[in-house]
Amino acid sequence: MDQLFDLYDYPTEKKAKLVAIEFKGYAITWWNQVRAEYHRVGHDRITWEEMKREMRRRFVPSYYSRDLHLRLKRLVQGNRSVDEYYQEMEMCLLRTGITEDEESMMARFLVGLNKPIANKVDMTHYTNLTELVHFVSGQNDRWLNVIKLVLHFLLLIVPLHGVTHNSKFQGHARLPLVHLLHLLVQIHLPQSHLN
Numbered sequence: 001m002d003q004l005f006d007l008y009d010y011p012t013e014k015k016a017k018l019v020a021i022e023f024k025g026y027a028i029t030w031w032n033q034v035r036a037e038y039h040r041v042g043h044d045r046i047t048w049e050e051m052k053r054e055m056r057r058r059f060v061p062s063y064y065s066r067d068l069h070l071r072l073k074r075l076v077q078g079n080r081s082v083d084e085y086y087q088e089m090e091m092c093l094l095r096t097g098i099t100e101d102e103e104s105m106m107a108r109f110l111v112g113l114n115k116p117i118a119n120k121v122d123m124t125h126y127t128n129l130t131e132l133v134h135f136v137s138g139q140n141d142r143w144l145n146v147i148k149l150v151l152h153f154l155l156l157i158v159p160l161h162g163v164t165h166n167s168k169f170q171g172h173a174r175l176p177l178v179h180l181l182h183l184l185v186q187i188h189l190p191q192s193h194l195n
Helices: 001-007 010-023 026-040 049-058 066-074 082-096 102-112 115-122 129-162 177-188
Strands: none
Touching: 001 082, 001 177, 010 049, 026 049, 066 082, 082 102, 082 129
């Protein structure tokens, strides 16, 4: 609503009234009670800020803020892309009302990154959060390509390798799957990305 008010440059004293017009059912009954209570204690008008505070008090569960803080504290990249992880972190920060300096945000971002990507960041120089996110996104894209290639390999080649019953392979040690995957990664990534 604040964006809409800013767009149309609504006067402060009309904001709460405009929102109240949209209330229906229980919401309008609740709002009328709130207004009556304000009038009873001598307030002629309810400001938009007061209205937002009253709505939060009534309709936002008391545990909502605590859950947001816990969600932010436990946030990790997991199976998200780097961009999705970063956007989720920003949304949690905005919803909790936490404002951090850039160094703290970079530290929070790095702590939640998947280990292979975080290890690459340790060997890189970056000066701000935007630079860091762009670098990490590129690393994530490379790792996603490797993962896709490995999955392709697993789905197509390993079943063939595993079910080979050709007599010329009997008695010979097969290359363990871990070594096959390692070779595949070495072939796919340039040497600079393996260190």
